[in-house]
Amino acid sequence: MLFRSDFNKLDYVLFIAVIMVIAFGIVTIYSAGYDSVLGVNNNMYKRQIIWFVLGFSIMLGLTFLDYRIFGDYSLQIFGFVLVILILTSFFGPRIRNMRAWISFGAFSIQPSEFMKLATIIVLAKYLELRERDIYRFKELLVPTVIVLIPMLFIMKQPDFGTAMIFVPVLFAMLFAAGADVTHLVAIILIAVIGLFVPMSLTYYEWVNPESESILLKLYYNGGQLYLVSVVFFVIASVTFLLHLFRVNKYFRRIYIPSYVFSIGLFVSVFFQRYMKDYQKKRILVFLKPDLDPLGSGYNVIQSKIAIGSGGFFGKGFMEGTQTRLGFLPEKTSDFIVAVIAEEWGFVGAMFLLLALFTIVFRGLKISMYTKDKFGALLVIGISALFFVHFIINIGMVIGFMPVTGLPLTFVSYGGSNLLSAMMGVGLLLSVSMHRSSM
Amino acid sequence: MTHSSFRTKMVEAFRIRVLFCYAVVLFTLVVIVFQFINLQLVQGADYELKARTNMESFVPIVASRGEIFDRTFSTTNTNNRVIVSNRPSFNISTVPAKFNSKKEMQQALEKLSEIVDVDVNAVMKDYNASNPWQRVLVLEDVSFEKIVKIASHKQIYRNIDWEVAPVRVYNYGSMFSHIVGYIGSISKKEFLELRDQGYQYYQKLGKSGVERQYDRELRGVDGSVKRIVDVKNRTEGEEIGFQPVSGNNLVLTMDLEIQKAAYEAFEGFVGSCVVIKPATGEIVALVSRPGYDPNAIISRDNSDIIRKLYNDKERPFLNRVIQSKYPPASTFKLVTAIAALEEEKWEAERIVNCPGYFVLKGLRDTVIYDYAVFGNINLYEAIGKSASVYFYTMGHKIGPTTIMNYANHFGLSERSGIDLPGEVSGFVPSQKWKRKAFGEGWYDGDTVNLSIGQGFLAVTPISMANLVCAIVNNGIIYKPHVVKEIRSPDNNQVLKSIEPEKIREIPLSPSTLNVIKTGMRLSVKSGTSRRLSYLPVPFAGKTGTAQTRSVRDSKYTQHGWFVGYGPHGADPRDAYVIMVMVEYGIAGAATAVPVAEKVFSKMIEQGYFDVVQK
Secondary structure (H helix, E strand, O other): OOEOOOHHHOOHHHHHHHHHHHHHHHHHHHHHOEEOOOOEEOOHHHHHHHHHHHHHHHHHHHHHEOOHHHHHOHHHHHHHHHHHHHHHHHHOOOEOOEOOOEEEOOEEEOHHHHHHHHHHHHHHHHHHHOOOOOOOHHHHHHHHHHHHHHHHHHHHOOOHHHHHHHHHHHHHHHHHHOOOHHHHHHHHHHHHHHHHHHHHHHHHHHHOOOOOOHHHHHHHHOHHHHHHHHHHHHHHHHHHHHHHOOOOHHHHHHHHHHHHHHHHHHHHHHHHHHOOHHHHHHHHHHHOHHHOHHHHHHHHHHHHHHHHHHOOOOOOOOOOHHHHOOOOOOOOOOOHHHHHHHHHHHHHHHHHHHHHHHHHHHHHHHHHOEOOHHHHHHHHHHHHHHHHHHHHHHHHHOOOOOOOOOOOOOOOOOHHHHHHHHHHHHHHHHHHHHOOEO | OOHHHHHHHHHHHHHHHHHHHHHHHHHHHHHHHHHHHHHHHHOHHHHHHHHHHHHEEEEEEOOOOOOEEOOOOOOOOOOOOEEEEEEOOEEEEEOHHHOOOHHHHHHHHHHHOOOOOOOHHHHHHHOOOOOOOOOEEEEEEEOHHHHHHHHHOOOOOOOEEEEEOOEEEEOOHHHHHHHHOOEEEOOHHHHHHHHHHOOOOOOEEEOOHHHHHOHHHHOOEOEEEEEEEOOOOOEEEEEEEEOOEOOOEEEEOOOHHHHHHHHHHOOOOEEEEEEEEOOOOEEEEEEEEOOOOHHHHOOOOOHHHHHHHHHOOOOOOOOHHHHOOEOOHHHHHHHHHHHHHHOOOOOOOOOEEEOOEEEEOOOOOEEEEOOOOOEEEOHHHHHHHOOHHHHHHHHHHHOHHHHHHHHHHOOOOOOOOOOOOOOOOOEOOOHHHHHHHHOOOOOHHHHHHHHOOOOOOEEOHHHHHHHHHHHHOOOEEEOOEOEEEEEOOOOOOEEEEOOOOEEEEOOOOHHHHHHHHHHHHHHHHOOOOHHHOOOOOOOEEEEEEEEEEOOOOOOEEEEEEEEEEEOOOOOHHHOEEEEEEEEOOOOHHHHHHHHHHHHHHHHHHOOOOHHHHO
16 A cells, blocks of 8 residues: 555644745745846746745655655665765766766756765664664664765765764764664764864964964874873773673773773874864864854854844845845855845744744654654654754854855755755655554 | 563653654754844844945035135126136046946947047056946046037947036136135045044045135035945945035135236236235235146146146245245335334434445444435435435334334234135344354344345235235234135025234324325335326335345345335225235336236226225
8 A cells, every 4th residue: 555645644734834934935035036236036936946846746746655665675775876976976067166966957966965865764774673772882883884975975075064964863863763872972072072172273273373382292293192092992992891791880981981082082183183284274164164254254244134134024025135235145045044034034034943943843743653663763864854954054044053055954945955855854744644653 | 571561661762862852952943043033133223234334335426616706796796707616527437347348348438539538548457357346437527518429329338427527617727826726635644634524535625725725615515325235336226315515605805807917917027916905904916926727736637737836946836925935125114114213213304314325333334335325315205215224324223122023013923814824924033033043143234134124034925015004004904814705605695704803903103104104105206116106096105125045046136025005195994005026026116016006007997996086
């Protein structure tokens, strides 16, 4: 029974929220695409409508298709999309210095957007199979590898922002699947130590180029720090072995922090010594845009002006001066929230936020009431994907997060993003319709 | 552990974790909402101002500068004499970005150069390629006819725009150069000084003369056009922000006809002349030659002209009436005589033998020669004939301090306060000064020199004119001024009328003044100024010939002076005072008096003395 129509089980709230958000996006793309000096529209909204129509039919199709079939073919889907992604990363046309698109005449597709869904599907399936063992640390390896493969090829394009999206999604799915929270926290700590230390050193060096701090010298000499790292690694390993032989159950309290410190330190020294200066600086600017006020800093300033000047009721449809006169950059894609906030004010911004977060909340609700693990994890993964996109994009537009160039799912202009998002919604709706409820 | 109990536990754990996710999502939503509240509701007004600053660009509309008329101005007169006016003119400009290519722009400019004088290469080189939306000035000061031609063929001259940009016109060129001055772009230094008073970096302001002195009246208040611009500085729309307020007009105390006569009388000479009405201080004519043409200075390619004027040895920018100092020579004998009479150290009837030389008694007698032998004469004749030996004797008797005091009383060592910029003060020596400057005392020889206006004394021509004003006006000197009234831009309203302002009131006895005036009258009747005697109005005067070093070739040379007034014996309210000073003149009588003659003749012709003649 592939197609079993049961409209009573359709999640109307989710469905309506998605349609409203996309419609709001198209209206805003229309407004932002109008050049008031020349009096013409760039007609991007028309393309977005075409993508929406396409996406809508696929979404409906997926809604009525039983999602379990994706679980059955998860590896095939993953492999297929991955091959296309790899081909694109190596042979795709160079557009804005990235090999991220493949073109079909007037339209082009960004495989990395579909890679996200495929990865979520395969992860959900894998974690379902490993449900009983996932609390073990070693069980985290395979999901990590699954995620790292597409990430590496997306970084190769290079599209750093999109690649990074996979990380929080993976964590959310591992968390939902029942991974040990200690493990997850430990990994996060290693990443923080490994990145934070070299980044702060780079920042310090950048700001005080003349300084001769002891820590910097240590890092550049490296030997001693490696030694410290190895010592802690040995301590950790010994206590871990003792733990395995059940000498004392409290050894866990020693070897986990030791591993975290040892590996974190190793990673940080490695980064500090082997990453090129410009690479470090690029990451630094990504994390702290006001270091480069003429670059991405300008965008955020203009974006805040657009949002703030919208006030309570906004300046009105097509009346946003920041938008209309081009002070707001990337107004149809990355900074579209600023357009909405400027033209529709606080009222419009709240409406958008509530609609967007309704999608996430509905996703969480569906997952909670889904009996089979694959369905629940699939929904968690997709909801996490939406959520991460939302907060990274909105956080950037309101000046809370670095400028990453990630679009606002459903709202920003961009065919592949809209299409893959609607496919995701199709899967959510399918789970809500076809699941065996608890 | 049974399978089902494990399932239940797993489901329970999953639920808890999803609930945790709920909490995380809810928390981020709250944080984001708070930031929207902060940006849009708390700081909304600030950001609105910033958005406005982004898009609003104010383009100034230059206010029309006030016009300047001569003293005959009347609202009922349709044919007023306009000394300075504005000529309607246009600037041609374009926006490079409107052309499809650089080549297309070049072609358009070349097409334009067929009818107006455009330097196509200069414009193409000048414009800022990085901001093609920035308007480029193609040509300044284009006539209305040319603009009509361009406007009627808009399809040929595409993307060529024009703006009204009036040009200042000095209708009488160099004739009024030292009175009206000229305008120029504000310099960085001037801007820093004046920006508190509302001056803007793009504005022009008066650089000298009345244009400078009355700049605040003349300039008006610039208006502005509020343009809505986009991020590339393209204009989306515009509206008038402020309407400009035209500058006020000025009516001068000067008479075009008299000025013209005085100016022309100086043709070929270097020097200055001023005609003042002593009863008010009004200046009827003021000439300083050589002058310059203000029109040339404000013209488009003025750098060569200005350089040439600056390098001119005869210093055409100098207003010799108020910015030069000379020994007053024999005209100063009036001061010596007044001092002697007022201090009752001398009587008008005292006879002095003037044999053509003066013997200064001392350890060794010094003989000072004069060019003429007058025999036994009294003070009247001495003034009339400018008998130096008489004044040597007088000066020697009354002493230097008395003379110096009177010179200072008359303001010869001070600025008059005339309403023109750059006035300098004259110099009256003192014993103390001489000791300081030369390290030696005041000699009798210095006194003798001083008594005939030579030696260390140096006075401005305006102060000599004021001296005569005091004589005519019973010791009262009014502040000399060239502006009579300030009128509203439509001329209908007098905003300010310049009232006579007493600057000096020297207590002089009528008998003293009578002696001096009689002596001066004698000069015209039968003395050094007798060239004026034929005129139908009784004039009086005093000549002078100053010996000084020439700036031309640093040889000793002579400057001719004449100070006088007329009509003699009439009510001081109807009198006019003249001062003529000719540099390198042979003698006052020979060069300065003819200038006075021409000016007085013109004044008679223009009816200045009608009251008296009837």
